[in-house]
Amino acid sequence: MDILxxxxxxxxxxxxxxxxxAQNEILESARFSTAQDNLRLIQPKVSNDSESGIGIDLxxxxxxxxxxxxxxxxxxxxxxPEELLAHVMSFLDxxxxxxxxxxxxxxxxxxxxxxxxxxxxxxxxxxxxSSSPGKASLSHIGGMGLGKRRPDQDWKQMxxxxxxxxxxxxxxRAAAIYLEGHRDSVxxxxxxxxxxxxxxxxxxxxxxxARTYKCIKVLGVxxxxxxxxxxxxxxxxxxxxxxxxxSIIPGRATIEPILTSIPSxxxxxxxxxxxxxxxxxxxxxxxxxxxxxDIKDDYKAIRRLHHHSAGVLDVCFxxxxxxxxxxxxxxxxxxxxxxxxxxxxxxxRGPVNAVQLRxxxxxxxxxxxxxxxxxxxxxxxxxxxxxxHRGMACVEFSPDSRTILAGGNDQVIYHFDANSxxxxxxxxxxxxxxxxxxxxxxxxxxxxxxxxxxxxxxxxNTGDLxxxxxxxxxxxxxxxxxxxxxxxxxxxxxxxxxxxFGHLLPGIELLEG
Numbered sequence: 001m002d003i004l005x006x007x008x009x010x011x012x013x014x015x016x017x018x019x020x021x022a023q024n025e026i027l028e029s030a031r032f033s034t035a036q037d038n039l040r041l042i043q044p045k046v047s048n049d050s051e052s053g054i055g056i057d058l059x060x061x062x063x064x065x066x067x068x069x070x071x072x073x074x075x076x077x078x079x080x081p082e083e084l085l086a087h088v089m090s091f092l093d094x095x096x097x098x099x100x101x102x103x104x105x106x107x108x109x110x111x112x113x114x115x116x117x118x119x120x121x122x123x124x125x126x127x128x129x130s131s132s133p134g135k136a137s138l139s140h141i142g143g144m145g146l147g148k149r150r151p152d153q154d155w156k157q158m159x160x161x162x163x164x165x166x167x168x169x170x171x172x173r174a175a176a177i178y179l180e181g182h183r184d185s186v187x188x189x190x191x192x193x194x195x196x197x198x199x200x201x202x203x204x205x206x207x208x209x210a211r212t213y214k215c216i217k218v219l220g221v222x223x224x225x226x227x228x229x230x231x232x233x234x235x236x237x238x239x240x241x242x243x244x245x246x247s248i249i250p251g252r253a254t255i256e257p258i259l260t261s262i263p264s265x266x267x268x269x270x271x272x273x274x275x276x277x278x279x280x281x282x283x284x285x286x287x288x289x290x291x292x293x294d295i296k297d298d299y300k301a302i303r304r305l306h307h308h309s310a311g312v313l314d315v316c317f318x319x320x321x322x323x324x325x326x327x328x329x330x331x332x333x334x335x336x337x338x339x340x341x342x343x344x345x346x347x348x349r350g351p352v353n354a355v356q357l358r359x360x361x362x363x364x365x366x367x368x369x370x371x372x373x374x375x376x377x378x379x380x381x382x383x384x385x386x387x388x389h390r391g392m393a394c395v396e397f398s399p400d401s402r403t404i405l406a407g408g409n410d411q412v413i414y415h416f417d418a419n420s421x422x423x424x425x426x427x428x429x430x431x432x433x434x435x436x437x438x439x440x441x442x443x444x445x446x447x448x449x450x451x452x453x454x455x456x457x458x459x460x461n462t463g464d465l466x467x468x469x470x471x472x473x474x475x476x477x478x479x480x481x482x483x484x485x486x487x488x489x490x491x492x493x494x495x496x497x498x499x500x501f502g503h504l505l506p507g508i509e510l511l512e513g
Contacts, residue, residue: 173245188490199283203285276295313354
C-alpha cells in the first residue's frame with residue numbers, strides 16, 4: 001500500500017495545515033485554562049446561598065496567590081503616572097512612606113515629593129489643603145502649627161518637627177520664660193504667634209512681643225508706681241511635678257504707659273478679663289464696665305459698655321455679639337458693631353465667673369455650683385450641668401458645641417456631654433481650686449491652672465494627666481492658655497510665664513503661620 005496516498009493522509013500541504021490546526025487548538029485550550037485559573041484568584045468564594053449575599057468571602061488565601069503572575073511582579077512606578085502614584089502613596093502612614101523612599105530612585109522621587117508629604121501632614125494635623133487662607137477663628141488661641149502657605153514648603157521636615165514637639169509634650173519638657181513688669185496680680189492672658197496680652201490688678205494691659213518677650217506697650221494707668229519685689233521661683237522635687245529644662249528671665253519691663261486715648265477711657269479698676277481677635281480687644285474690669293479697643297488703630301479705646309452693677313468677671317465675643325458676665329449674677333449680650341445691649345440673661349444665684357460663646361449658644365459657670373447652657377435667641381436656659389459639691393470658677397465650650405468643661409472649688413474638672421447633659425468623666429489631680437481652663441481641641445489637650453500653684457495638661461479623649469507643672473511660680477495660677485507649642489499662664493505673684501516646648505527646637509520656625 002502507498003502510505004503517502006492513503007485516504008487518512010491528505011496529500012501535499014494539507015497535512016501541515018492539519019497539524020498546525022491541532023497545535024492551535026492545544027494552545028487555545030491552555031490559554032483558556034490559565035484564564036480560568038486567574039479568574040478564580042479574583043472571584044469571591046460564594047456559598048450555595050449566593051442570592052442573599054450571605055457567606056460571600058472576599059478574603060484571599062495565601063495558597064491561592066500565584067506570585068509568578070506578571071501583575072504581581074510589576075513595579076507600579078513603571079506603569080502609573082507619577083501624579084497617580086503620589087496619590088496612592090499619600091494613603092500610607094508617615095513611617096511606611098519613609099520606608100517606601102528606600103525602594104528605588106523612582107519610588108524615592110514620588111514618596112518624598114511635596115504633594116505626598118503635604119497630604120500626610122494635613123491628615124495628621126488637620127491642615128485643610130483645599131481652603132484658602134482666611135481669618136482665624138475668633139475662639140482660637142495662639143498659633144495652629146501649620147506653617148505658612150508657600151510653594152516650596154518642606155512638609156516632610158514640618159512633620160518631623162511636629163513629631164519632635166509632640167515628644168516634648170509627652171515627656172513634659174518645656175522651658176520656663178518669665179514676663180515681669182506688672183505691679184500686681186496678673187488675672188488674664190491671651191496670645192497669638194506675634195503677641196501676648198496680659199491684664200492685671202494694677203489696672204493696666206501689657207502687650208508683649210511673643211518672640212523677643214519684650215513689653216512693647218502698656219495700656220492704662222497703674223494705681224501704684226512701685227514695682228513689687230519678686231521672689232525667685234525655685235522648683236523643688238518635693239513639688240512632685242515636672243521641672244523646667246531651663247529658666248529664662250529676659251529682664252523686667254520698665255516701659256511707661258502709652259496713653260493712646262484720654263485717661264477717662266481707661267479702666268479705673270483691676271483688669272479681670274480680656275479677649276482679642278484680628279480687629280478688636282474687649283476687656284472687663286472691677287469698675288463694672290467693659291471697654292472695646294481698636295487693635296488696628298494702635299489699641300485705641302472705641303467705647304465703654306455700661307450695665308453691670310458689679311465687677312465684670314469674664315468676656316467673650318464672635319463676629320456678632322459680645323457677651324459679658326458679672327459678680328452681679330447676670331450675663332449681658334451686646335451688639336459687637338454698635339455696643340447696644342441686646343439681652344440680659346438672668347438665672348444664676350451667685351456670681352457668674354465665666355462664659356463661652358458658640359454661635360447661638362452661651363455656656364456660663366457660677367459660684368452657685370451650676371454651669372448653664374443658654375439659647376441667645378430665646379434668652380432661656382436650656383440645660384444645667386451641676387457640680388457635686390461647690391461653686392464653679394471656670395468653663396470651656398468646644399468649637400463643635402459638643403463638650404463642656406467646668407472647674408472650681410471641687411478641685412476636679414468636670415467633662416460634660418453638651419447634648420445629653422451627662423457627666424463623661426472627672427479629671428483629677430489638683431489640690432486646690434481650679435481657677436482656669438483652656439480646651440485646645442486642635443491638639444486634644446485640656447489645660448488647667450489652680451490655686452495649688454500648678455498648671456496641668458490632660459488628654460481630652462482619655463482624661464490622662466500629660467504634664468504637671470507645679471511650683472513654677474510662687475503663688476496661685478489665675479489664667480492659662482495653650483497652643484501647639486506652648487502654655488502661657490499668669491500668677492498672683494505679678495508674673496506671666498511661658499512654658500515653651502519648642503524652645504531651641506531645630507526647625508520650629510517652619511510651623512509658624
